[in-house]
Amino acid sequence: MTKVFCDWGTSNVRAYLCDQDKVLNQSSAATNLHDAKRIGFENVMLEILQQFDVPKTAPIRLSGMVSSKNGWLEVPYVSTLASSSSISHNACRVGTFPDLKIYGGVSHRLPNGRHDVMRGEETQIFGLLQLHPHAQTICLPGTHSKWVTIVDQCIESFSTWMTGDFFHCLSEHTILQAQIDSTDFEESAFLNGVAAAESSRSLLNEAFYLRTDYLFGRLTSEESHSFLSGLLIGHEIAATAAGHEEVYLCGADSLLPLYSLALKAKGIQTVCVSAAEASLNGLRAFEMEEQ
Amino acid sequence: MTKVFCDWGTSNVRAYLCDQDKVLNQSSAATNLHDAKRIGFENVMLEILQQFDVPKTAPIRLSGMVSSKNGWLEVPYVSTLASSSSISHNACRVGTFPDLKIYGGVSHRLPNGRHDVMRGEETQIFGLLQLHPHAQTICLPGTHSKWVTIVDQCIESFSTWMTGDFFHCLSEHTILQAQIDSTDFEESAFLNGVAAAESSRSLLNEAFYLRTDYLFGRLTSEESHSFLSGLLIGHEIAATAAGHEEVYLCGADSLLPLYSLALKAKGIQTVCVSAAEASLNGLRAFEMEEQ
Structure with a gap:
């Protein structure tokens, strides 16, 4: 079954169409988060699916700054100690896509109560x-x-x-x-x-x-x-x-x-x-x- | 005898007309070094003298970035240990003024051979x-x-x-x-x-x-x-x-x-x-x- 993975950062989106272990197709667009908000994150995603010629029902997984306050949906941070499993289970659904999820970032609490973060x-x-x-x-x-x-x-x-x-x-x-x-x-x-x-x-x-x-x-x-x-x-x-x-x-x-x-x-x-x-x-x- | 003192920095000139312990007059102009070079440092100085109504023969003393490579005349640094006397004696004459001198800055040599500087x-x-x-x-x-x-x-x-x-x-x-x-x-x-x-x-x-x-x-x-x-x-x-x-x-x-x-x-x-x-x-x- 083909799946779509997107590394969606502040300044661009890198998308991959994958089938098991193979990358079947990929695309890269310099669409920054500000523009994506204007165009509509859903529309940007639909265009990627169209390029890949896959239906809306395909499993789609995103990570990066797209999960931030200025992104598509703010996904809460996973606290340290963070495993790939805890990040996976913290993912949030968004939009009208039946199987689209966004992974959130990780936060680390310092001994002085401050936080460090990554997305x-x-x-x-x-x-x-x-x-x-x-x-x-x-x-x-x-x-x-x-x-x-x-x-x-x-x-x-x-x-x-x-x-x-x-x-x-x-x-x-x-x-x-x-x-x-x-x-x-x-x-x-x-x-x-x-x-x-x-x-x-x-x-x-x-x-x-x-x-x-x-x-x-x-x-x-x-x-x-x-x-x-x-x-x-x-x-x-x-x-x-x-x-x-x-x-x-x-x-x-x-x-x-x-x-x-x-x-x-x-x-x-x-x-x-x-x-x-x-x-x-x-x-x-x-x-x-x-x- | 009246004397003219100028604190001449990168972005402006502050000039004082003094008589013994008294400040008789002062002026401040936002003439940066780049503009002063264009106008001519000598002309900027003449204008100050005109404002103060004193002749070219008056004692004139300047310090600040006017003594740098981008200033009127590059005056060598005095090395540490630096006294007011060593700075005074290191002063250089410039221009057509009979008694105008520019004081240079101070450099300090670090143990690793590098230098710190001030002007x-x-x-x-x-x-x-x-x-x-x-x-x-x-x-x-x-x-x-x-x-x-x-x-x-x-x-x-x-x-x-x-x-x-x-x-x-x-x-x-x-x-x-x-x-x-x-x-x-x-x-x-x-x-x-x-x-x-x-x-x-x-x-x-x-x-x-x-x-x-x-x-x-x-x-x-x-x-x-x-x-x-x-x-x-x-x-x-x-x-x-x-x-x-x-x-x-x-x-x-x-x-x-x-x-x-x-x-x-x-x-x-x-x-x-x-x-x-x-x-x-x-x-x-x-x-x-x-x-």
Whole structure:
């Protein structure tokens, strides 16, 4: 029986038509949540079914930011300890489709009463665990990177790092912008940034030395972009990766090599899995829990 | 004999006509360095003299970013240990004015070979020391805050914190922007931000809890702006103010109460001096060194 799986994020929808273990067809549309709301989530979904030439009665499973307040339907978070089974059973039905369900995200309560949250990454995590069942530490690099501890194939805890978000705003909207002349990747400048993060007191202070290194001729304008990237990623991993021998990385193809390079510079082994592959595997794993 | 002192920064020029201990006249113009370059620094200066009705032969002393590469003339940094005398003697002449000098900034070499720098703040520091000769720890809040250690009335060392620059870019160009509804000051939210910085692993992680505190109803959109301000200032002072009983604050009138509040919450006494008053006193102190 054919099924439709959608990784439905803030900025686009990736849909897969699957039959048992095979992907029969796939589509990708840059329909962001704001546009989807305007067009109607139901209409976007109907168009995907039409592309795939399958009826409304097909099993359809969605995950990602489509389950958020700004999505199709706000699906409650599953609390840690979270298993693929608990996420599957927390799914909510929506729309006029007989068998459409949206999986919610995961929340983790910190000892101080605050919360950390994810929506979409849990699907990648359980997809990655299909491929690597013994993974214990998973990092999902991105605008808001996640560091996840797995115990007995469950999400035990995780933390979010605004590394990508900081990178874009610091490189484009602070004094550092004036010296950034190129976005080409310069490996040695990147690794120097990673190393600088090690001895840093604070990002608020350390980031200023990009400016003075430039003023004193220790850093070129071509190197500044890569150095800043290394500084921020280095800052993230200095706080999260210490003590780990192996980290599983899952994310965009553009970020995996950077995190891998930074972790290897600290003597930590990495295994990389693409986000798209992990998302599809995760959606299938959740759906399998219903059987 | 009348003299002209100018605090000439990146975005404006504040000029004072002085006779011994009295300010006879003052003017302020929002002429940024870029415009001054276009108009001609000499022409901007002539206009100030015309306003004050004094001849070109009057003693004229300038400090601030006007001494930078993008200013009128790049004046070399004085290295730490820096005294008001060493800054005075490092001054450079420029233009067709018989007695016009620009004071340069101060650089501090870190043990790792990198440098920290200031241009303009040294004038405020030596001006503040005129009023409070026993000050040992001075903080100059701003886009790039400075923390300065004074020994025997000299600048022994200092560090720069991009707190204001981070604040503007994070509040306007990251996910946090979406929840910031008001720029009104909310004291308790600010102090909660200061407290949150205490236990923070890293700003990259801690900043995300502004988002989740908002999602989980622990922080309102009206409070978010003040909380973020408290978080960043708290992060800065957690790293710089520990161990100090008293901190002298010198800066913009809008920032002094915030830093004072954050420091007092940590049991640290503060003495506030306005930046404008300190700059004028500093310029006079440098000029006095020539006598």
